[in-house]
Amino acid sequence: MELILPDAPWRDREGLRGLADILGARNGDARYVGGAVRDALLDLPVSDIDIATRLPPPEVLERLAAFGVRAVPTGLAHGTVTAVLPSGPVEVTTLRRDVATDGRHAVIAFSEDWLEDAGRRDFTMNALYADPATGAIFDWFDGHADVLAGRVRFIGDPYRRIAEDHLRILRFFRFHARFGREIDEDGLSACAARANDLMALSRERIAAELGKLLVARSAVAVVGLMVDRGILRAVLPEIAVGGVDRLGDLAAAETAAGVAPDPVRRLAALLPRDAAEAVGARLKLSNADRKRLVAATAGTGTEGPFALAYRVGVGEAVDRLLLAGRPVDDLLRWTPPRLPVSGGALVARGLVKGPGVASTLRALETRWIADGFPDALPDATIDQAVAGAIAANAASGDSGRA
Structure with a gap:
């Protein structure tokens, strides 16, 4: 049975169908890919749209220029151009294959083979492509079944995917926290076995991925699983079971207060x-x-x-x-609110300009806070504070009067 992309609202974004046509979608040279396709299948809102194309980056730039579409070469070395439409940016990336990887960086070559491009991606649910015109979905790794099952599954050998990019360890848990219902045991075992590979990553990449994970739907349960399996021990040994309990309490408090995570x-x-x-x-x-x-x-x-x-x-x-x-x-x-008395008002009541004004304001502020932030302070309270400051200054040899 042929899979068809649902008619989601993002597909009608201004300029999007025209962009797909410019990139050769009607000739099979351009397809939607990744998160937009996955989220459309789950009936989730889509903000980021990616188009994969067989056209090389120079031709992408030429076509966009010819049709008056602003292009930003955001990652030209890796084949990515951002097309700026009236409805927002769209990432356009030429099909690729990996030439060499070291867990942190990849040397790529451009390709015209859709399967080759799909095979270098991380998870099956992220390797879904869709024809912009017909909505026909291309799925070589049963990603659609994994999407429906809530199963984050590496494409091919999990160990190989992790060796290509160590950040995929954190991405596995982040995607599971967002979409997962059943954990893929092969992926979990591979992540646990290779957890020390995270030490090779830049701390900025770890922080960015961890930040996304922490606000995901099932963050508490997934972080608990990560702590149990020692995933973060090499890079964040401070996180322990007690921290997971506190995270659970915080998540419950955020929900009760209607505060976003x-x-x-x-x-x-x-x-x-x-x-x-x-x-x-x-x-x-x-x-x-x-x-x-x-x-x-x-x-x-x-x-x-x-x-x-x-x-x-x-x-x-x-x-x-x-x-x-x-x-x-x-x-x-x-x-x-603002403290309803100023330094100028204190000087007008006879207090000399200088440090005594600031200290008197602090004393009045403390009283005002303790009284619950009234709209005004009684004159008697202000006069008493000024008199006390003047007396203190006099005792120290300064009359304190203006």
Whole structure:
């Protein structure tokens, strides 16, 4: 029985059918490939569209230019050109075969053979192609059956696929966390046996793949499986069973609060508090993400949630509170107010300009926070703080008066 691509909304994106025609789809020279085909079969929304073509990259560029389609040579050495349509970018890649691989990089040659291109891909569910005009699906490795079964399966020998690109270990678990219902035992065994190969990868690649995995549908169960099988031990030995339990608690708290899962917050849940700085540096996270990772593990202190949010920011407070299992519902709709008194107002009441103004403002702010952020501070409270500051300055030899 012939498989036909469902008539998904993305297939009607402005300019897409025309692009396929430019690339020779009607002559069998261009087909949709990969995630768009897989997700259409699962009736999932599609954002990224890839087209594979038998045309060599120079001809792709020439055809796009001839029809006025903007082209960006995003990965020309590997045959990838980004066609910029009114409805968004589309990746166009010439068919390829691997000449040499070392687990991190591949030397490729261009090909005109669809099966050769499909055979170098990672999983059967990612090696599905579809004719743009007829919707006919080309499936050489039973990927359609694996999609329907929720089974992530390597194409051919799992050990060979992992030897070609060690990142496929993490991709196996990431795709299983997103689509999987039954684990492929051959793939799992190969990943466990070759887990130390992850040490050869750049930490940036590990961080990027791990971040995608942590927000996937079944992240908690899959990370637990990875810890049980020692998958991350070589590169992230800090992650242990206790971290998986914390991740489960966090995921439940996020769901209860209606908060989207976040990779940095979820990584923080997996780590002991004293490991965040070292892990952030090892994974070469951005400065912002590294600071956030460390801050998320700092605890909530004894103040209420609004006081915490005022001092550290709403986003950081949400991270800390969710990790502590505390409610955040009201906080999500809260905008921190401004202290309703200024340094100028203190000077106008007789306080001399200088360090005393800042310290008095801090004291008033502490009182204001403790009182629940009232719209105004009583004059008596402000006058008392100013008088105290003036008296303290006088005792130190400075009258403190303006």
